[in-house]
Amino acid sequence: MNTPEDPIDAQLREENNYVEDGGFNARVINALPRRQRAWLRPVILLGAIAIGSVLAIRWLPWGNLPALDLSASLSFDSQLSQLWMPWMVVILVVASLVWGLVAALQWED
Amino acid sequence: MSFTDADLIARVLAHEDHHAFGELVRRYQSPMRAFLARMARGDSHLADDLAQETFLKAWRKLNTFRGDARFSTWLFGIAFNEFRSAVRARKEIATDELADPPPEPQTAATDSNSRLRLDLTEALKRLNSHERAAILLCCQNGLSHEEAAQVLGCPLGTVKTNILRGKENLKRQLSL
Numbered sequence: 001m002n003t004p005e006d007p008i009d010a011q012l013r014e015e016n017n018y019v020e021d022g023g024f025n026a027r028v029i030n031a032l033p034r035r036q037r038a039w040l041r042p043v044i045l046l047g048a049i050a051i052g053s054v055l056a057i058r059w060l061p062w063g064n065l066p067a068l069d070l071s072a073s074l075s076f077d078s079q080l081s082q083l084w085m086p087w088m089v090v091i092l093v094v095a096s097l098v099w100g101l102v103a104a105l106q107w108e109d
Numbered sequence: 110m111s112f113t114d115a116d117l118i119a120r121v122l123a124h125e126d127h128h129a130f131g132e133l134v135r136r137y138q139s140p141m142r143a144f145l146a147r148m149a150r151g152d153s154h155l156a157d158d159l160a161q162e163t164f165l166k167a168w169r170k171l172n173t174f175r176g177d178a179r180f181s182t183w184l185f186g187i188a189f190n191e192f193r194s195a196v197r198a199r200k201e202i203a204t205d206e207l208a209d210p211p212p213e214p215q216t217a218a219t220d221s222n223s224r225l226r227l228d229l230t231e232a233l234k235r236l237n238s239h240e241r242a243a244i245l246l247c248c249q250n251g252l253s254h255e256e257a258a259q260v261l262g263c264p265l266g267t268v269k270t271n272i273l274r275g276k277e278n279l280k281r282q283l284s285l
Contacts (some may be wrong), residue, residue: 008276008283011229012249016205019139019146026156028164030135 045104049097056093061086114180121171134164137181140250141188147245148192151236159195163188178259182252186260189242196238232282240275243268248276 066083112120112132120129141163146156166187167174174183233241239261246257247268254272258265 006248006276008244009248010281011283012244015229016143016249019142021135024138024142024160025131025134028138028161029131030166031161031165032127032130102219 024034042104046098049100049104052093052097053098057098060090062090065090118171118174118176121168130168133167133180135165137184138164140181141184144185144245144250145188145192147194147230147233147249148189148238148242149167149195151230158186159191163191166191181250182256182260185212185246185250185252186262189260190236192238211263229279232279235282236275236278239267240271240278243271244275244279247272 065086112129114133114136117129117133120126121133138160142153142156142160143225145159145163146153147153149159163184167184170187174180233244236244242261243257246252246255246260252260254265254268258268
C-alpha cells in the first residue's frame with residue numbers, strides 16, 4: 001500500500017517549473033575563458049632560446065677566455081675575478097639556454 | 110545519440126570542448142537557476158548572475174570533480190557556495206538573510222478563519238536560508254539527505270532537522 005504523499009512535497013514538485021534558457025546558455029559559453037593554445041608557450045620559449053643562442057654566440061668572448069688555472073684560482077689573489085668572471089658569464093648563459101630548452105621540450109599544458 | 114554527463118565531462122577535460130560544456134549547461138541551467146531564485150527570494154537577476162558564476166566556476170574546477178557524486182549534486186554545491194558568498198558580500202541581503210526569519214503575518218497567525226493563504230513561494234521566503242535550501246534540494250530537486258548534507262556542508266542530522274522544521278513552518282503558513 002502506498003503511503004500518502006506529503007502535501008508540501010507534492011506542491012513543491014508541482015511548482016518546480018522548467019526555467020526557459022532565454023540566452024543563458026550563450027551568455028555562459030561566451031564568458032568561458034578562451035581555449036589555451038598549448039603550443040604557444042613552448043614556441044615562445046624556443047624562440048627566446050634561439051635568439052639568446054645567437055646573441056651568446058655573437059657577443060660572448062669565446063676566443064678570449066682565459067685559461068683555467070685551478071691552483072691560481074684557489075689562492076684567492078686579486079686576479080681571481082679576472083680569471084673566473086668570463087667563465088662564469090659563459091656558464092650562466094649556457095646553463096640558462098639549456099634550462100630553457102629542457103623546459104620547452106618538457107612543457108605540458 | 111545522447112551523451113552521458115560523464116562523456117561530456119570527459120570531452121571538456123580532454124579538449125576544453127565548449128559544445129560539450131554547453132550541453133551540460135543546457136541540462137542543468139533550469140534547476141540551478143530555479144534553486145538560486147528561490148534562495149535569493151525571487152531575485153531572478155541575482156539568481157542568474159549566481160548561476161552564471163556557478164557554471165564558470167564549474168568549468169574552471171571541473172578537473173576536481175571526482176565523479177563519486179552526481180554532477181548535479183556537485184553543481185548544487187557550487188551554487189550554494191556562490192549564494193553564501195553573495196550573502197556575505199551584499200550587506201543588504203546579508204542583513205536580511207542572517208537575521209531570524211521574519212515573523213508570520215498577523216493575518217495568518219491569528220485569524221484562523223482567514224481565507225488568505227500564502228502561496229508556497231511566499232511561504233518559502235519566510236524560511237531561514239538553511240531550511241529553505243534543505244527543502245529545495247531534497248523535496249524539489251530530489252537529492253537524498255546525504256547528498257544535501259554534502260551540498261550544504263553540514264551534518265546529516267542538521268539537514269533532517271532543517272527539513273522537518275521547514276516543513277512544519279510551511280504547513281503552518283499554508284494552513285495544511
